[in-house]
Amino acid sequence: MAAKQNAARRTREKRTDAAAPLTAAQVVKPPHFDRLIHERFRLGILSALSVSEALTFNELKKLVEATDGNLSVHARKLEEAGYISCTKSFEGRMPRSDYRLTATGRRALERYLDHMEALIQAMRG
Numbered sequence: 001m002a003a004k005q006n007a008a009r010r011t012r013e014k015r016t017d018a019a020a021p022l023t024a025a026q027v028v029k030p031p032h033f034d035r036l037i038h039e040r041f042r043l044g045i046l047s048a049l050s051v052s053e054a055l056t057f058n059e060l061k062k063l064v065e066a067t068d069g070n071l072s073v074h075a076r077k078l079e080e081a082g083y084i085s086c087t088k089s090f091e092g093r094m095p096r097s098d099y100r101l102t103a104t105g106r107r108a109l110e111r112y113l114d115h116m117e118a119l120i121q122a123m124r125g
Contacts, residue, residue: 036081037112041066041074046109049084049101057097075099083108 037043044064048055055063061071078084083105087098101109 033115034108034112036077036083037108039074041070042078043112045071045075045078045099046083046101046105049099050106050109054098054100057099060099078105081105081108 037046041064044066045060048060048063057071057075060066060075061068064071066074075084075086079086081104082102085100085102087100089096089098
């Protein structure tokens, strides 16, 4: 059985052509696939910030439909990766957190979207 599988794999490898469209496996598993962005809340945060100059914690929470805890955890991960920045201040006596997409975050989101488009094309092609 293993010999049959190895032969089939070698046949598939021989048929690989540089001009051929990507297979689903090639699209899903490349090393540049950003798993950090792929999570629903983090993708939502980056997407919302990509079309806004800045958003407050409460605005983001409402947009991505997250709890305070979920948003805090996911925003922190994006901040640690350098994808977003957070500025904390006070408005009167109320704390305020403003989030912005960084240049690094914008590039990462663009790479991620390019990857997803390639995946869609591979699946449709």
